[in-house]
Amino acid sequence: MDIWLRIGVSIWLVVVSVVDLRTRRIPNALVLPVLVAALACRLAHGNWLVGLVCVGLYLLWLTGFLGGAGDAKLLMALVALFPAVEFAPVLAAVVLAVTLPWTAVRYRRHWGEFFRNLRPTEERLEREGVPFAWVYALGTLIYMWTSIS
Numbered sequence: 001m002d003i004w005l006r007i008g009v010s011i012w013l014v015v016v017s018v019v020d021l022r023t024r025r026i027p028n029a030l031v032l033p034v035l036v037a038a039l040a041c042r043l044a045h046g047n048w049l050v051g052l053v054c055v056g057l058y059l060l061w062l063t064g065f066l067g068g069a070g071d072a073k074l075l076m077a078l079v080a081l082f083p084a085v086e087f088a089p090v091l092a093a094v095v096l097a098v099t100l101p102w103t104a105v106r107y108r109r110h111w112g113e114f115f116r117n118l119r120p121t122e123e124r125l126e127r128e129g130v131p132f133a134w135v136y137a138l139g140t141l142i143y144m145w146t147s148i149s
Helices: 003-023 028-044 048-062 070-081 087-106 122-128 133-146
Strands: none
Touching (some): 070 087, 087 133
């Protein structure tokens, strides 16, 4: 990946993370243009599988199956940007490395709620929001800046 593209994606991820931390929302205007551009690039280079996966995920999101969170759209954009199989384990490892300790500390006095709170309810998401874009951004930045290509 070209250095300028890495810098641009890094800035975009920081902006998305800051907006999510401040507002507890990820606006479509920040995510959908990147998703569409990345998909268009993949399709132009003949990578139909990534296109089909993202289109399928987007259709599932539209039907409400994936929820309404901006995190779902952000993940679709990241899959379109980084379709390599190696991206998924790096992102998953960072998400687990951050989420499990954070949840354990947050619910240390209520261990019975620990597993129930790994996936917050729709009401809790609506009431509190969960600013999680920074975790996806961290995993993506680690992958992007340490990968060879």
